[in-house]
Amino acid sequence: MAEGEIKSGNLVDWKVLRRLFSFAKPYMGTFWMLVVLTVVMAVLAPLRPWLIQLTIDDNIAVGDFEGLQRMMLLLVGLLLLQSVVQYFHTYLSDWLGQFVIRDLRTTLYRHLLGLRLKFFDRTPIGRLVTRTVSDIETLASVFSEGVAAIVGDLLQLVFIMGFMLYTDWRLTLVCLSTLPLLILSTWVFKEKIKVTFNDVRNAVANLNSFVQEHLTGMSIVQIFGSEKREYEKFKTINKEHRRANLRSVLYYSIYFPVAEVIQAMGIGLLVWYGARQVINAEIEPGVLVAFILYIQMFFRPIRLIADRFNTLQMGVVSSERIMSLLDSREHLADTGIYMPEHLQGAVQFKGVWFAYEEPDWVLKDISFEAKPGETIALVGATGAGKSSIINLLNRFYEYQQGEICIDGRHIRDFDIASLRRSIGVVLQDVFLFSDTIGNNISLNNPDISLEKMKQAADLVGARKFIERLPGGFEYNVMERGATLSVGQRQLISFVRALVYDPRIIILDEATSSVDTETEEMIQAAIEKLMKGRTSLVIAHRLSTIQKADKIIVLDRGEIKEEGTHEELLAKGGWYANLYRMQYKEVV
Template identity: 70%
Template structure:
């Protein structure tokens, strides 16, 4: 209802149309009864013609109201669904990376696409139509009892059977639809993960095994759908039999009543009207059962969506500080951090990187190097301690300002299926083509971009599949440098490129670091020997800090790492 509020005018109109539909439909049997018992019985041809005209006008009016009701409910549904999907995506992009670490992407795709689409059915054909059917039932009952209470009671005698069967059907189909939604989520997750990791599947020759897994999940999806089909195939024939039994009883009683008209007062008009009433009465009940299932699916989907929207693992953006310039001093003070409770990957980390200084983070895999970068960018929140930039806690900065001043180049470069220009600017209209070419010149990437068909307009396809590893890395450099960041982070930035490209990138890095604070993560110690400061990490703790030469003289952790790599190099 919160999402309906912006369209309250259309919503009130929809309520009015719903009430109108509930009243207009049951009027037809009443007019037919008056015609048969009045004009036809008395031989009034002119009166009968006039009544037919009235019926025709009523049908036209009902059709117009039905059209408006269907269109407006559908229009509202699409507006609300658009707003929900927008809100959901906006919520998703602001969630912490911790949430995405433990949530399968396929499930999030299901929430954003399939579950929201299910809600669309609720708005367009579920809720409003269901209310209209309920109002129609109430009005039909009122007219039936007004016409003849005895025939009404007889007509209602089969209703308990229909209600019982409808309740059983409702409960069974609710479980079935929940199974269907889970099966769809499992399918989406499996397909998304395995298409993304298809190279791994093929490298290890697991095509057959993965196909068998997919077949099993697909079978679960089929069985879940078949259960819902089974319940439908049983319920609707049962409902038809119960409705037919009600009409049969009514015809038997009404025919006997017509024969003994003096005692019962039953006329042919009454009998025909009641047959029409019964058909009109049972149809909404059957439709309500069907629409109730749409509503149930909507409830299941909305529960999933609301659970996601209620997730509070989003990045707190309480900071408001937007300085015109950031110098680039970085200070970690007694920082403790754990991805999981109490399993700390950083333990009481203290380090200070001055403006314009190049600091290298080294250590074995799992030492906590990448965690430091993640915390500086506020991708994750620290458990204890503080991180400051220019002496100000990073939480006091406006998040966008903080991240724009930290240029990050990762080892695993992700490119969208889009042009090189859009992959660099990410759709930011403030970044001009001139700025992009300037950054490309800085990293030495202009020549290879100009050689591509269309230059900056060249589509790199999904994950940059049409480019080499080195070319993708160069684009990530341009993406980082186009905002002229004060702090530059290079996370294994050259470990995946060939020697020739690495040499070009190292030259570019030298230019990029000028006047900037640089934090470099590298397994190859040869690439960081000229760093102003080398920070050695081991199991989340800072073990040593110093220059390359100083640390070698200490013969500690760094010297040991250096010897190990030198042996590998010699070998």
């Protein structure tokens, strides 16, 4: 079974439903009003056949025209009352469902915001989108067409049965003689449609994951000419989605005609037996007419109850998926309460060991110190562990052994939000949201004014190009900053880091993706950004870090050398070898 799939279990998982309905606690007034309206609807339903029976036998049969008029007015009044009750019942059930799914979606998104990056590394984004949007949307029908509708249908059956037995128990038995057949067909349909629904939901999740991932990576697909292969993969996934839906259509197309035939058989038996009773004057004609109406009203909720249970099952399966996500224990333990007003910026790694999956150690006994205002450069081949050091300092991941301290205080003592505000990060792959430049810089933080953004942009040399764009800071950069060059996106990321005035700056290969001319512009911005701040710099181009106070050479998670540029060249070791290799490439 693929990750994230949930097989059908029991029809109703009461534990899951209780958790789902716990989100309705703030709206219990509306919930109990809905319960009252459900009972009222069940009581009103069988009154109409009973009044019609009285009208035929007590008014029409004896020619009582005045009585007939009164009964007609009573029936019209009853229909109006049923319409009003039905309106409020439908509105309140949908109202309750929408408010519950709003709260649940907010809770789920807040939960996702707090999950470790490790969780997102192994979970397809499309599957999370399905949980947050499609699965939660399904839950609205649990309130509007699921539990409330099933309870209402069952109550209606009870009251109709009571009226039928009170009126004539023999006709009641004739009416219900075909009921076992309907119950059996309903049960078979319910079981089949339950499995089919699981297949549909899993197919939707797979489809979302594939489309999201391949649209994001469309440039790679086109660069390597994989359009046809990816199209064939999409057709296969889409075909499975179609098959799952067609299976559900097949079961619906079989069940409802069968249910209609069974109901028609029941009415036929009733008319055959009831007509003889009327001819023999054993019952009044109005009783037979009332029973025809009763049996139609009785079979209708039973015929629909399979669909109601399907809706409930859809909600249960979706709830299981959502609750499973809410129960994920992937949160970073935010137990720290230290929120310093001002940091010096001293960073210490003391014997740090880290593995994404033990025992495959990515970092092994890493120890170094960056004093306030110093620049520490991290160099090494791909996979040496440079980015992992940065991820640990920001507490994106948790290390297994050792200590990481800032200003002599363990980073686990810090409030996470306070810690991350103190660290400015500029990544190689700059991510920009489909929004204005201003909102991408401030990330919608109301504490960051436009004036502050302009000052930061001035400092790193980005204001000139920003104000040349249509709208300036109001210019929409489109998804992932597609309308800007690599260098422009990088400069915006510098401004974004600078407006928060961090004491520690992290530059993760910030110039490795740009040309030499753009690199010179960015390098000037970097020098301004690093001034007076503790800086950790990752760079493939050794020319950009020659002025660093200390260079640390990493290989396979271990520190091989450390010192200044001149000291490491003089040693003639790892760094000198890297420098000679890069110098040859440049030449």
